Amino acid sequence: MAEKISLRTAFSLLIFVSLLSTNIRADLGDLERGFERPPDDCRIMMRWWWFGPAVTTRELEREMRLMKDGGIGGFEVQPVYPLLPDDPVNGFRNLPFLSDEFIAALRFTYEKARELGLRMDLTLGSGWPFGGPQVGISDAAGMLRVERAKVRAGERRVPLPYVTSGERLIAIFVARTDERGELIASSLREITETRDGAVYLDGEDAPRELLFFISSRTGMQVKRPAVGAEGYVLNHLDRSAVERYLQNVGERLLSAFPSGAPYAVFCDSLEVYNQDWTDDLLEEFRRRRGYDLKPYLPALVADIGPQTAAIRHDWAKTLTELLNERFLAPLESWAARHATRVRAQVYGVPAAVLSSNARIDLPEGEGHQWRSLSATRWASSASHIYGRQVTSSETWTWLHSPVFRATPLDVKAEADLHFLQGINQLIGHGWPYTAEGVEYPGWRFYAAGVFNEKNPWWIVMPDLALYLQRLSFMMRQGRPVNDVAIYLPTDDAWARSSAGRVNMIEHLRAAVGPDVVARVLEAGYGFDFFDDEALMRAGRIERGALVLGDNRYRIVILPGVERIPLETLRRLEDFARSGGVLVATRRRPSLAPGFAASEEERRAIEDVSRRLFEGEGAPARFIPMEDQGLTSALQTLAQPDVQLSPKISEIGFVHRRTDDAEIYLLVNTSNARRIFKATFRVQKGRAERWDPLTGRRIAIEAERTPQGLSVALDLAPYESCLIVFTDRALPIARNDELQIGALDLSSDWNVAFAGGPSIQMRELRSWTELEATRYFSGTATYEKEFDLPAEFARSGVRVKLDLGEGRALEPKILRSGMQAWYEGPVREAAVVYVNGQRVGSVWAPPYALDVTGFLRPGRNRIHIEVANLAVNYMAGRKLPDYRLLNLRYGERFQPQDMDKIQTVPAGLFGPIRLIATRDRAAGR
Numbered sequence: 015m016a017e018k019i020s021l022r023t024a025f026s027l028l029i030f031v032s033l034l035s036t037n038i039r040a041d042l043g044d045l046e047r048g049f050e051r052p053p054d055d056c057r058i059m060m061r062w063w064w065f066g067p068a069v070t071t072r073e074l075e076r077e078m079r080l081m082k083d084g085g086i087g088g089f090e091v092q093p094v095y096p097l098l099p100d101d102p103v104n105g106f107r108n109l110p111f112l113s114d115e116f117i118a119a120l121r122f123t124y125e126k127a128r129e130l131g132l133r134m135d136l137t138l139g140s141g142w143p144f145g146g147p148q149v150g151i152s153d154a155a156g157m158l159r160v161e162r163a164k165v166r167a168g169e170r171r172v173p174l175p176y177v178t179s180g181e182r183l184i185a186i187f188v189a190r191t192d193e194r195g196e197l198i199a200s201s202l203r204e205i206t207e208t209r210d211g212a213v214y215l216d217g218e219d220a221p222r223e224l225l226f227f228i229s230s231r232t233g234m235q236v237k238r239p240a241v242g243a244e245g246y247v248l249n250h251l252d253r254s255a256v257e258r259y260l261q262n263v264g265e266r267l268l269s270a271f272p273s274g275a276p277y278a279v280f281c282d283s284l285e286v287y288n289q290d291w292t293d294d295l296l297e298e299f300r301r302r303r304g305y306d307l308k309p310y311l312p313a314l315v316a317d318i319g320p321q322t323a324a325i326r327h328d329w330a331k332t333l334t335e336l337l338n339e340r341f342l343a344p345l346e347s348w349a350a351r352h353a354t355r356v357r358a359q360v361y362g363v364p365a366a367v368l369s370s371n372a373r374i375d376l377p378e379g380e381g382h383q384w385r386s387l388s389a390t391r392w393a394s395s396a397s398h399i400y401g402r403q404v405t406s407s408e409t410w411t412w413l414h415s416p417v418f419r420a421t422p423l424d425v426k427a428e429a430d431l432h433f434l435q436g437i438n439q440l441i442g443h444g445w446p447y448t449a450e451g452v453e454y455p456g457w458r459f460y461a462a463g464v465f466n467e468k469n470p471w472w473i474v475m476p477d478l479a480l481y482l483q484r485l486s487f488m489m490r491q492g493r494p495v496n497d498v499a500i501y502l503p504t505d506d507a508w509a510r511s512s513a514g515r516v517n518m519i520e521h522l523r524a525a526v527g528p529d530v531v532a533r534v535l536e537a538g539y540g541f542d543f544f545d546d547e548a549l550m551r552a553g554r555i556e557r558g559a560l561v562l563g564d565n566r567y568r569i570v571i572l573p574g575v576e577r578i579p580l581e582t583l584r585r586l587e588d589f590a591r592s593g594g595v596l597v598a599t600r601r602r603p604s605l606a607p608g609f610a611a612s613e614e615e616r617r618a619i620e621d622v623s624r625r626l627f628e629g630e631g632a633p634a635r636f637i638p639m640e641d642q643g644l645t646s647a648l649q650t651l652a653q654p655d656v657q658l659s660p661k662i663s664e665i666g667f668v669h670r671r672t673d674d675a676e677i678y679l680l681v682n683t684s685n686a687r688r689i690f691k692a693t694f695r696v697q698k699g700r701a702e703r704w705d706p707l708t709g710r711r712i713a714i715e716a717e718r719t720p721q722g723l724s725v726a727l728d729l730a731p732y733e734s735c736l737i738v739f740t741d742r743a744l745p746i747a748r749n750d751e752l753q754i755g756a757l758d759l760s761s762d763w764n765v766a767f768a769g770g771p772s773i774q775m776r777e778l779r780s781w782t783e784l785e786a787t788r789y790f791s792g793t794a795t796y797e798k799e800f801d802l803p804a805e806f807a808r809s810g811v812r813v814k815l816d817l818g819e820g821r822a823l824e825p826k827i828l829r830s831g832m833q834a835w836y837e838g839p840v841r842e843a844a845v846v847y848v849n850g851q852r853v854g855s856v857w858a859p860p861y862a863l864d865v866t867g868f869l870r871p872g873r874n875r876i877h878i879e880v881a882n883l884a885v886n887y888m889a890g891r892k893l894p895d896y897r898l899l900n901l902r903y904g905e906r907f908q909p910q911d912m913d914k915i916q917t918v919p920a921g922l923f924g925p926i927r928l929i930a931t932r933d934r935a936a937g938r
Contacts, residue, residue, distance in 0.1 A: 101381070120267070260344065503576070678736065816925075
């Protein structure tokens with residue numbers, strides 16, 4: 015046993031060191047070099063869907079090499095549903111999940127990935143959640159099934175409900191009902207005797223209702239399973255079932271790695287719908303909570319009086335503990351024994367809480383909602399508290415649906431929202447494997463963007479990937495600087511739970527409310543969420559700060575908190591009395607959580623809350639209305655980190671600190687140009703602007719104010735930049751240029767379509783306006799020659815190729831996912847060559863490139879490769895028919911938004927101009 019513990023401790027240390035691949039004490043030179051050429055481990059990754067799986071080694075290698083060429087650093091193998099039935103005549107075959115052929119394909123992939131320098135993660139199953147044919151009914155996800163039977167006045171015999179394999183009747187209750195049919199709590203009583211398959215009642219002359227409580231199974235099947243992976247979802251609250259799954263599925267999968275292990279094994283979001291029970295829950299509840307739940311089971315489905323919420327609280331808390339101890343802990347230990355890591359999305363059902371992530375090596379989130387409680391911020395907050403340097407997110411799910419409609423600008427716009435939430439590793443959703451011989455544009459996942467070479471805008475994928483890689487690198491540097499810690503009212507969320515409704519992040523989102531996060535961001539602070547376990551495990555009070563791990567928070571917010579553990583409230587009182595800013599909104603904490611809470615605890619909480627928030631000299635502040643007073647109150651209580659003038663809610667920021675630099679990422683999340691001044695609370699005296707799109711770094715002017723250093727910024731729609739403050743002095747790049755000339759290049763282009771026609775385009779227009787190219791998807795080359803005006807070639811003159819300005823669209827509410835509400839003058843990506851030399855690519859605002867060093871006096875030649883979307887090709891053809899597939903395997907997915915597949919404008923729209931400028935101070 016001691017040897018196993020020692021091995022695990024050693025591996026945990028190895029993981030910790032490997033996750034700190036970027037030295038948090040790197041000097042400024044290292045920071046610059048990393049920004050210019052970021053390390054490979056900061057590259058984006060892809061969720062690689064293996065459909066069927068119908069994979070061959072030749073195609074696997076081809077696609078891995080494409081990923082490498084496109085700037086993608088690795089992948090997560092995710093076997094999912096088939097897209098074609100087996101066809102022996104044509105040699106097409108789906109390899110059954112866990113078959114020898116499938117394991118051989120995994121082994122080949124691992125060896126080739128290692129050869130190519132690609133990271134390989136592996137989903138520990140097929141589809142999601144964990145489950146399959148190895149999970150028998152006794153190991154399947156459990157639920158509390160409640161059957162209700164109305165009993166007419168005078169009725170005496172009521173049959174028992176049918177109980178099948180995997181089920182057990184655990185309790186029966188009867189109660190009178192009122193005129194609305196609701197249970198009368200005072201009349202509830204348990205029935206302990208049955209005979210002849212029925213309940214026998216007295217002949218009371220009043221309507222009643224019987225409640226039968228059955229320890230049951232959800233019956234949920236694995237979602238989107240591969241061939242051979244169909245079956246029940248695993249009981250995540252049963253340690254023996256979990257260990258059997260790891261033995262039967264996990265060990266079999268890892269047999270594909272005889273000389274090592276995947277970088278990480280992956281667990282997708284906990285979507286074990288309705289899992290709220292397990293066979294021994296009554297026994298575990300009694301052991302943990304100190305009383306018997308059975309007499310109070312009706313509280314899980316009905317209001318039985320004042321203690322209803324307390325009973326639900328204790329039951330849901332027990333579910334969380336069982337998830338942590340029986341699923342996450344065994345998974346963590348199993349991965350450590352196999353020298354790999356656990357990457358997991360720990361939220362959803364069963365009832366995971368934020369600190370459940372403490373048991374995960376690589377927390378992962380999803381969701382672009384940066385101004386609310388999202389799973390993304392949930393994961394990054396846990397990473398910050400528990401010392402995980404890298405936090406990943408599932409990115410681009412449902413991006414600009416339907417499939418193949420998403421643009422590079424859409425990709426950037428969503429990725430930036432993930433960076434704003436503390437993410438520094440993007441897991442793209444995703445890369446669909448396509449079998450050889452499948453018609454263009456190949457296979458696609460039903461709910462995702464597509465990032466392979468089938469997308470015409472693949473021509474700019476290396477540049478797009480480099481932009482994302484740069485920001486991933488910068489968002490790993492040093493430590494996060496967040497002033498605000500928002501307390502998650504976990505006890506209130508447990509109390510909000512009921513049978514079939516135990517999604518903690520959803521309950522917490524409702525408890526936190528829609529306004530707190532937005533008001534904190536608008537006040538100019540970064541923040542993290544925390545919970546009671548984080549406070550107990552990683553927290554201390556130190557000189558007016560709440561310290562959680564390596565993070566120091568000056569402000570703690572209690573958003574509408576009603577129930578709070580006494581120990582938590584006392585620690586927060588210490589925080590407030592030591593000089594920290596403690597704010598409660600909507601209500602003051604007032605209740606001790608749990609059914610067994612003593613009267614002494616209740617009085618103590620009321621006393622501490624009164625001392626904190628009432629009377630003259632109270633050390634904490636109460637804000638009744640978050641949307642009216644929270645922003646201004648915070649700004650008066652503590653100096654903001656970033657202040658914008660004018661105030662612009664669409665500008666987001668992230669602050670990280672190294673020994674040599676203060677690093678701020680600023681993002682314009684809107685579809686309009688924003689001009690503003692940003693004042694940063696920094697001591698270092700000089701400002702630099704680092705452009706993650708180009709890698710260019712320049713010193714900029716900074717004005718010293720009482721609040722800090724202020725810089726003027728002009729951000730195009732969806733543009734981002736890094737403002738880096740250092741102590742070094744560089745020549746300032748003056749943004750005071752005088753335009754000295756403009757040359758219009760908008761007309762008379764020779765346009766050649768790859769594999770198609772060549773035309774003379776006198777005026778720029780969409781390819782969809784031409785009959786021959788209406789449904790064209792691919793690249794077209796625009797070429798022309800021009801004479802460079804003499805003044806453009808003079809010393810000190812800079813020349814920019816401006817491809818035009820876009821048009822803002824009216825944002826709409828989407829069912830799922832997001833998109834950029836902007837139509838650019840380039841639809842959708844372009845690579846520019848001048849005189850045979852590649853200048854760069856254009857795929858996001860501002861749609862311009864500096865071409866100064868590529869021009870020459872006299873005659874010049876320019877050609878621009880332009881790529882559109884694969885959806886145009888799809889719009890001109892019949893969509894796939896899955897009838898025979900579904901008859902063979904059942905309907906495992908439904909293509910989404912197929913009614914939206916239509917042609918999209920394509921090409922260059924201009925106006926296209928060469929613009930010459932020089933410093934105003936230099937004159938003409």
